[in-house]
Amino acid sequence: MTMSKSMPATGRETLVIKLGGSILYRLSPQFFMSLADLMKEYSAVIVHGGGPEITNTLNRLNIETTFINGQRKTTEKVLEVAEMMLKGKVNGHLTGTLNEHGLNAVGLCGYDAGLLTASLIDRESLGLVGDIEEVNTALLTVLISEGYLPVIAPLALTKDGTKVNVNADLAAAAIAKAAGAEKLLYVTDVPGILHEGKLIPDTTAEEIKQLITDGVISGGMIPKVNSALTALSPHLKEVMITGGQQAIFKDGCILGTKIKDKGGVAAS
Numbered sequence: 001m002t003m004s005k006s007m008p009a010t011g012r013e014t015l016v017i018k019l020g021g022s023i024l025y026r027l028s029p030q031f032f033m034s035l036a037d038l039m040k041e042y043s044a045v046i047v048h049g050g051g052p053e054i055t056n057t058l059n060r061l062n063i064e065t066t067f068i069n070g071q072r073k074t075t076e077k078v079l080e081v082a083e084m085m086l087k088g089k090v091n092g093h094l095t096g097t098l099n100e101h102g103l104n105a106v107g108l109c110g111y112d113a114g115l116l117t118a119s120l121i122d123r124e125s126l127g128l129v130g131d132i133e134e135v136n137t138a139l140l141t142v143l144i145s146e147g148y149l150p151v152i153a154p155l156a157l158t159k160d161g162t163k164v165n166v167n168a169d170l171a172a173a174a175i176a177k178a179a180g181a182e183k184l185l186y187v188t189d190v191p192g193i194l195h196e197g198k199l200i201p202d203t204t205a206e207e208i209k210q211l212i213t214d215g216v217i218s219g220g221m222i223p224k225v226n227s228a229l230t231a232l233s234p235h236l237k238e239v240m241i242t243g244g245q246q247a248i249f250k251d252g253c254i255l256g257t258k259i260k261d262k263g264g265v266a267a268s
Ligand SMILES: Nc1ncnc2c1ncn2[C@@H]1O[C@H](COP(=O)(O)OP(=O)(O)O)[C@@H](O)[C@H]1O
Pocket: 019, 020, 021, 022, 023, 049, 051, 187, 188, 189, 190, 192, 193, 194, 195, 216, 217, 218, 219, 220, 221, 222
């Protein structure tokens, strides 16, 4: 992974926001208003998912799709559909909606100007699925410093130019790390990590391991918390999981579950 200095030429810290496919088409007016407020304090980069859109289209086309440890097995046909949905439909829809709210969004995908370079994880079992190794943070810096909001679809190229699909939770964590972001925010269809229906306001790596063992954290929340733990570092001291059906920022605070490593030491 190519690391970079803290990006902002704006004097503000950077915040990477991942918008999950579960909520992308149901983001509330309060979400957009609070995002605009948040962007007065931070320079933001958005990374989006779109898993449900890809799955629905594959089903309509009778193309089989399976997941291995939260990653979609990606054949050439599956990649073609992922590209259509992520780079075409979802990125276009989201960028358009953000611009309707005056947020100066620019749609990008990892293929653009070497934005995301990945290596194949395991061609045999997963097919065309990548793990991000390099991020062209110079491109992000140019956009941010000119007041644009980069909106990134999680597709990447390998060093030899092969197109790959990337899990959006992992892409957001890799971009946050490379960009020297101070915060990483996962926006999903629940207000945060829940236990017996109640929001857990903050938690640590250790507690998360236990919550997974106890079955409290399951399904799509597992890759999210695991990505969060890989992103934590002395600079990126907190990752938030929050819900896009409501405001994400109020009275100077990001709402949801705060994941921090005890004492601010990087999680391994
Ligand atoms: N402890 C938990 N608290 C909240 N949500 C959880 C928990 N465990 C599992 N989940 C599930 O995780 C889902 C969010 O993950 P996912 O559907 O992959 O979202 P996204 O598309 O936003 O990445 C929630 O809708 C919920 O069903």
